[in-house]
Amino acid sequence: MAPYSNMSIWERGATIAGAVTAILTLVFLLYPDLQPKPTANREEPPASSAAFQTPQAAAVITASHPEAAPGDVILGVWRQYVYVDPDQLRPLGTFAVGKRGGEYTMAAREQVESADLLNSIGIFDVASDGELWTFNSNWGQGRVGNFELRRMSPTVFEGDVKYLGQVVSRNRWVKVE
Numbered sequence: 001m002a003p004y005s006n007m008s009i010w011e012r013g014a015t016i017a018g019a020v021t022a023i024l025t026l027v028f029l030l031y032p033d034l035q036p037k038p039t040a041n042r043e044e045p046p047a048s049s050a051a052f053q054t055p056q057a058a059a060v061i062t063a064s065h066p067e068a069a070p071g072d073v074i075l076g077v078w079r080q081y082v083y084v085d086p087d088q089l090r091p092l093g094t095f096a097v098g099k100r101g102g103e104y105t106m107a108a109r110e111q112v113e114s115a116d117l118l119n120s121i122g123i124f125d126v127a128s129d130g131e132l133w134t135f136n137s138n139w140g141q142g143r144v145g146n147f148e149l150r151r152m153s154p155t156v157f158e159g160d161v162k163y164l165g166q167v168v169s170r171n172r173w174v175k176v177e
Contacts, residue, residue, distance in 0.1 A: 069130075070128075070129055070130030071104070071127070071128030071129050071130050071133075072099065072128075072130075073128065073130050073151070073154065074097050074104065074126075074128045074133050075097055075098060075104075076096075076097060076175050076176075076177050077094060077095070077096050077097075077109065077175070077176050077177035078095050078097060078157075078173045078174065078175055078176065079091060079093070079094050079173070079174050079176050080092040080093050080094070080095060080171060080172075080173055081171065081172045081173070081174070082169050082170070082171055082172075083169070083170040083171070083172070089172060091112060092111065092112050092117065092171075093108055093109070093110055093111035093112055093119070093120075094108070094109040094110050094176065095107065095108055095109060095123070097126070104126035104127065104135075105126060106123040106126050106135060107123065108120055108123075118139040118140070118143065118145070119139070120137040120138060120139065120145075121138050121139070121140050122137070122138040123135055123136070123137050123138070124136050124138070130151065131150065131151045132148070132149070132150060132151070133147075133148075133149040133150075133151070133157050133159075133173075134146075134147060134148050134149070135147050143163065144163070145161050145163055145168070146161070146162045146163070147159065147160075147161050148160055148162070149173060154175075155174060155175040156172065156173070156174055156175070157173045158170070158171065158172045158173070159171060
C-alpha cells in the first residue's frame with residue numbers, strides 16, 4: 001500500500017472514516033453506557049435476547065421507531081453471498097441491520113475466515129429507500145467497498161460491490177430473520 005502522503009484525498013478520507021468507525025464501535029462495545037439513550041417521550045421496547053447471538057449485533061440493533069419508512073425493509077438479519085460464477089453462490093457472513101435515531105446501522109454477526117476474503121471491520125453510510133440499499137464497508141488498510149444493492153423480492157437484494165470505482169464482485173443478500 002502507498003504511504004499516507006501518496007494517497008488521494010478520497011483514500012485519506014476513507015482511511016480516517018474507517019478508523020473512526022472502528023474506534024467508535026469498540027468504545028460502544030466496551031462502554032455500553034456511552035451509547036445515546038432514547039429521549040423521554042420515546043421509549044423503545046426491549047429487544048428479544050434470542051434474536052442476538054453476539055455483543056456486536058446486540059449493541060447495534062434497536063427496535064424500529066413507530067414511524068416506519070419505506071427503507072425499513074432492510075431491518076433484520078441478512079446472509080451475504082458472493083457470486084463465484086453466474087450459477088454458484090459462496091456464503092460470506094451474516095449481518096444485522098437496525099435503526100437508531102432514524103439512522104440505519106449494520107454490524108457483522110459472523111464472517112467467513114479465508115485468506116482470499118476481505119472481512120468488514122465496520123459498516124457505515126447505510127441507506128435504503130425500499131428498492132435500493134447502499135452502504136460502505138471498511139476492509140482495513142484504507143480499503144472501502146461500496147455496496148449498491150437492488151431489491152429482487154421482499155427477502156432478497158442483489159447488486160455490485162465496487163472498490164475505487166471498479167466492480168469487484170456481485171453479491172446477493174438474503175433475509176434470514
